[in-house]
Amino acid sequence: MDAAGLPEPSAEAREHSRRLQSRISDAIAAAGGAIRFAEFMEMALYSPGMGYYSAGSRKFGSGGDFTTAPELSPLFSACVASAASEVLAGITGGEILEIGGGSGALALEVLRALDSRGELPRRYRILEISADLKDRQQRLLAESLPSLVDRVRWVDELPADMEGVIIANEVLDAIPCERFRIGSPDPEYLGVGTADGAFRVVSLPADDALRQQVRLLNDSLGEPLAPGYASEWCPGLKPLVSSLAGSLKRGVLLLFDYGLPRRQLYHPERSEGTLMCHYRHRAHGDPFLYPGLQDITAWVDFTAVAEAAVGAGLVLDGFTTQAHFLLGSGITEMAVPDPTDLRKSMDTAAQVRALTLPGEMGERFKVMAFSRGWSGMLPGLTRKDLSGSL
Numbered sequence: 001m002d003a004a005g006l007p008e009p010s011a012e013a014r015e016h017s018r019r020l021q022s023r024i025s026d027a028i029a030a031a032g033g034a035i036r037f038a039e040f041m042e043m044a045l046y047s048p049g050m051g052y053y054s055a056g057s058r059k060f061g062s063g064g065d066f067t068t069a070p071e072l073s074p075l076f077s078a079c080v081a082s083a084a085s086e087v088l089a090g091i092t093g094g095e096i097l098e099i100g101g102g103s104g105a106l107a108l109e110v111l112r113a114l115d116s117r118g119e120l121p122r123r124y125r126i127l128e129i130s131a132d133l134k135d136r137q138q139r140l141l142a143e144s145l146p147s148l149v150d151r152v153r154w155v156d157e158l159p160a161d162m163e164g165v166i167i168a169n170e171v172l173d174a175i176p177c178e179r180f181r182i183g184s185p186d187p188e189y190l191g192v193g194t195a196d197g198a199f200r201v202v203s204l205p206a207d208d209a210l211r212q213q214v215r216l217l218n219d220s221l222g223e224p225l226a227p228g229y230a231s232e233w234c235p236g237l238k239p240l241v242s243s244l245a246g247s248l249k250r251g252v253l254l255l256f257d258y259g260l261p262r263r264q265l266y267h268p269e270r271s272e273g274t275l276m277c278h279y280r281h282r283a284h285g286d287p288f289l290y291p292g293l294q295d296i297t298a299w300v301d302f303t304a305v306a307e308a309a310v311g312a313g314l315v316l317d318g319f320t321t322q323a324h325f326l327l328g329s330g331i332t333e334m335a336v337p338d339p340t341d342l343r344k345s346m347d348t349a350a351q352v353r354a355l356t357l358p359g360e361m362g363e364r365f366k367v368m369a370f371s372r373g374w375s376g377m378l379p380g381l382t383r384k385d386l387s388g389s390l
Helices: 011-030 037-046 074-090 105-116 131-144 208-221 235-248 302-311 322-328 342-356
Strands: 095-099 124-127 152-155 162-169 179-180 188-197 198-205 230-233 248-260 276-279 282-284 295-298 315-321 366-374
Touching: 011 037, 011 188, 011 198, 037 179, 037 276, 037 295, 074 105, 074 162, 074 302, 074 322, 074 342, 095 105, 105 124, 105 162, 131 152, 179 208, 179 276, 179 295, 188 342, 198 235, 235 248, 235 282, 235 302, 302 366, 315 322, 322 366
Parallel strands: 095 124, 095 162, 124 152, 162 248
Antiparallel strands: 179 188, 179 230, 188 198, 248 366, 276 282, 276 295, 315 366
């Protein structure tokens, strides 16, 4: 274990991280000694061949750095499939488009579930920007679902006139964000510089975009944030959500992620932000540790998501917790105990608890759905609608 209490990377991994650190340091030097945090996060996660999501290390599951709901249990994907089937039936066919396919587990289990129901989509498309993850998805589906792999297509850009369901699971939290701090009187960016060969936080002057964002937060909260308050802001969130909305001609946009409505996310007591890093199933707050070897995320402002989607012409169908969505989608009915296999039954029960309990993923993760040209209602949104909190 190193000084941060995290497992030691291998010598090869350390060298990989050192090369990426050198590349980022060069960018800082070229910019005059400092860059904004969003640029640092972009390079750390997405630098071609070197960033966390672009290189070859395992990210998901027990051998990676974190576990998403599809890796945790096929029951999550079965509930997503149930929602997709409602939409596809309501518009008499259509496709599924998954944004950021991760390990491929969601696509695999959604297709299996829909196949068992005789309700396969016309096509299942995956938009994946990581060549490494795309390769892993292709191998998983070819090995585990060879009879349906021809129905899957990988795309490099959003299709126009999409009819069906667009799914994004833990995508929004990985959009590069800015860090900022409230000053007196002006806010400031918390950028990234270097000192003695290491990255460090440096203050950078605000621009009109940051000033406008702080005014928006103050108006939403009903009082100004106090000097010293620090948090994150994601300028890329609205453009991405607007693009997803623009792609959807008819059907549903279904989003899963962790975050809060704006007034809760930027509550005065949450004065150090929500930035979080994941390395070997340890969560910590140092984004400068092991560039390229760890994930960097920040909680999602779901009010901003709703503003962007509705502003692009979609209808907000509902906003709820993952627990309520899964329970409304029938997860407990799907988790039928096997009287002949006690171990399997116990594992299934543990998976349901992890997906739904408040202390696990149930309350921290939220589900938001928007539609265009579809008048139905997903059962998972009917148990408890939190749209009023937005």
